[in-house]
Amino acid sequence: MPVKKDPSGRRSVEAEVEVPGSPEQVWDAIATGPGISSWFVPSQVEEGVGGTVKAQFGIGDSVSKITEWNPPHKFVATSQDLGENAAAVATEWIVEARDGGTCVVRVVHSWFADTDQWDKDFEGHEHGWREFFRILRFYLTHFRGQHGSLLQVIPMLPEPKDTAWAALMGAIGLPLSPKVGQRIASSKGAPSFSGIVEHVGESAYPESLFVRLDEPAPGLAHLFAMAMGGSVFLIVRLYLFGEKPAATVAREEPAWKAHLASLAETVKDGKMQK
16 A cells, blocks of 8 residues: 655555445445444444544544545545644545445545655555455445444553464464364363454464454454554454344453453563463
């Protein structure tokens, strides 16, 4: 997702994905709080121009103001995610209908700058959007029209990332190198977790795993590791559906938090402890 530079000083990056569903169904998924929360992160949306979008990533919130609202085709929201003294970032969400009952969803980030200071950060968004778009496609394929609940736990360990990832997999009881199509399940004493592996991390980002869940409820799990500032954030996200997903999250989340609270004890000086 290379940065495009205009003579005016405008810079932009974009990503897109083709997903099943009508424009109205896709709009519900990308432009309403319950819809966004079902595949992205917990979010609240005050719909319409002048409203706000608040996305809770677990390691910080992003708040933006809606400047354009044209359902079910496009909305634009502007934020100060680069900092109060930096350029504002406009994010466009565009939905284009295609033949065969699908739509293309396009996200465009744009900002004005006369330096390359933030270019690498935005170029790095490509991997993040690729991961989230995979979840969006899964959601619209299997749970379209449903609003699920997210179970999110984010323990933190010191670098290196591969050691921290191995600690997480070991704590849950999951294989370190699972195969697509393999059925996996948590070990005895770990929180309820079982399903079929849908996708594993690519060579550039190996610490990532997608699982189509049947326990603790129908849904999708996305587990990945992200290094930042000398630490590794281990993100565990379970997008749960089925009957009363919010109640399932309320029941299961304390067990996940308690089980992973002692994860740091398994790693010392970047090495696994026996």
